[in-house]
Amino acid sequence: MSSPKPITIIGGGLAGLTLGIGLRRRGVPVALWEAGRYPRHRVCGEFISGHGQAVLERLGLLARLRQAGAVPARTALFVRGVHRSPVRLLAAPALCLSRHKLDALLAEAFQADGGELRLNARWTAAEAGEGLVCAAGRRTQASETSPRWFGVKAHVPRPGAATFEADLEMHAMRDGYIGVNRIEAGALNVCGLFRVRAGGGPPESKLEWLRGDPGSPLRERLRGAEFDPRSFCAVAGLELRPQRALDRTECCIGDRVTMTPPVTGNGMSMAFESAELAVEPMADYSLGRVDWPGARRRVAQRCDAAFARRLAWARRLQWLMFSSALQGRWGAILLRSDGLWRFLFERTRR
Ligand SMILES: Cc1cc2nc3c(=O)[nH]c(=O)nc-3n(C[C@H](O)[C@H](O)[C@H](O)COP(=O)(O)OP(=O)(O)OC[C@H]3O[C@@H](n4cnc5c(N)ncnc54)[C@H](O)[C@@H]3O)c2cc1C
Numbered sequence: 001m002s003s004p005k006p007i008t009i010i011g012g013g014l015a016g017l018t019l020g021i022g023l024r025r026r027g028v029p030v031a032l033w034e035a036g037r038y039p040r041h042r043v044c045g046e047f048i049s050g051h052g053q054a055v056l057e058r059l060g061l062l063a064r065l066r067q068a069g070a071v072p073a074r075t076a077l078f079v080r081g082v083h084r085s086p087v088r089l090l091a092a093p094a095l096c097l098s099r100h101k102l103d104a105l106l107a108e109a110f111q112a113d114g115g116e117l118r119l120n121a122r123w124t125a126a127e128a129g130e131g132l133v134c135a136a137g138r139r140t141q142a143s144e145t146s147p148r149w150f151g152v153k154a155h156v157p158r159p160g161a162a163t164f165e166a167d168l169e170m171h172a173m174r175d176g177y178i179g180v181n182r183i184e185a186g187a188l189n190v191c192g193l194f195r196v197r198a199g200g201g202p203p204e205s206k207l208e209w210l211r212g213d214p215g216s217p218l219r220e221r222l223r224g225a226e227f228d229p230r231s232f233c234a235v236a237g238l239e240l241r242p243q244r245a246l247d248r249t250e251c252c253i254g255d256r257v258t259m260t261p262p263v264t265g266n267g268m269s270m271a272f273e274s275a276e277l278a279v280e281p282m283a284d285y286s287l288g289r290v291d292w293p294g295a296r297r298r299v300a301q302r303c304d305a306a307f308a309r310r311l312a313w314a315r316r317l318q319w320l321m322f323s324s325a326l327q328g329r330w331g332a333i334l335l336r337s338d339g340l341w342r343f344l345f346e347r348t349r350r
Contacts, residue, residue, distance in 0.1 A: 175197075
């Protein structure tokens with residue numbers, strides 16, 4: 001019998017590392033190229049919600065996240081101006097762990113399973129060759145596109161007197177939304193998505209953005225809270241329009257296929273899920289049961305089938321977050337609607 005063909009993965013974020021672990025468990029040789037190193041902070045709400053938790057469970061990793069201090073989030077609250085939703089129970093608890101811990105934990109697991117991890121190793125070749133999976137994260141928006149989307153995040157290590165009514169609070173405003181949730185060691189993660197329209201410049205201090213509008217409930221809650229400057233990170237030019245994996249010439253997973261709007265809290269889950277969907281086709285290719293174009297096509301078909309519907313609903317939810325419908329009398333009605341909440345929560349995850 002010939003030995004299994006190796007798989008090369010570009011990108012050691014959640015999707016790349018999860019695929020690497022899944023393939024190692026099937027005896028496939030894997031080399032993973034990661035441009036950075038671990039641990040590192042990343043722009044992320046650090047709120048894992050959706051089927052991705054089951055993927056981690058199947059890989060035996062969920063218990064390790066809990067040991068690392070992951071905190072369950074059971075309730076959520078939405079605030080927009082003077083309107084707010086009731087504190088609601090999430091249909092299924094989310095799990096909150098900093099990316100600083102999570103990515104390092106997965107990298108350790110990948111290496112423990114015999115994966116070859118190349119750190120500070122940026123893949124620069126242009127070709128989408130055989131045996132190559134691209135998990136290099138989000139694509140950037142074309143520079144002339146308006147609005148420009150920014151993501152910003154920072155931790156508050158000692159929240160002190162800052163009090164929050166729900167495990168996840170989402171504060172929306174005219175040009176952005178900010179999520180706040182507890183992570184390990186009693187810290188808070190504060191993470192926002194913001195838009196800057198054509199002609200508008202970036203803010204003077206992106207950290208200040210995270211405190212919310214002057215006079216807002218969020219600013220009041222965070223009064224006196226100090227951000228850890230080492231945890232601060234920002235990304236610009238996020239491409240939020242849904243894409244199809246079948247339109248790609250290369251084999252890709254995670255945000256490299258498409259990014260879901262952060263308000264869904266489902267992007268990490270999609271990274272884990274897409275990695276799991278890729279394991280079997282990639283293992284079959286490695287063992288010579290299917291050729292490369294066939295394996296690549298199967299990964300793309302599986303991802304599109306799994307994500308198309310939830311991406312369409314995520315797009316509508318993202319529109320709603322920025323629409324004037326959330327202001328005024330309609331805002332009060334929509335935020336209080338249990339049916340709408342349950343519907344959107346379910347549709348952006350399944
Ligand atoms: C503001 C904001 C808030 C968010 N909040 C949440 C949330 O609360 N819940 C949630 O589930 N999701 C959230 N997300 C989405 C989530 O962060 C992503 O969906 C997830 O990180 C995707 O994982 P990935 O592995 O595909 O990409 P990434 O995690 O981005 O990993 C890609 C990796 O590839 C590496 N890389 C890139 N290019 C190369 C190269 N050429 N060679 C080698 N390595 C390379 C990078 O260094 C990186 O480590 C949020 C996103 C944003 C922007």
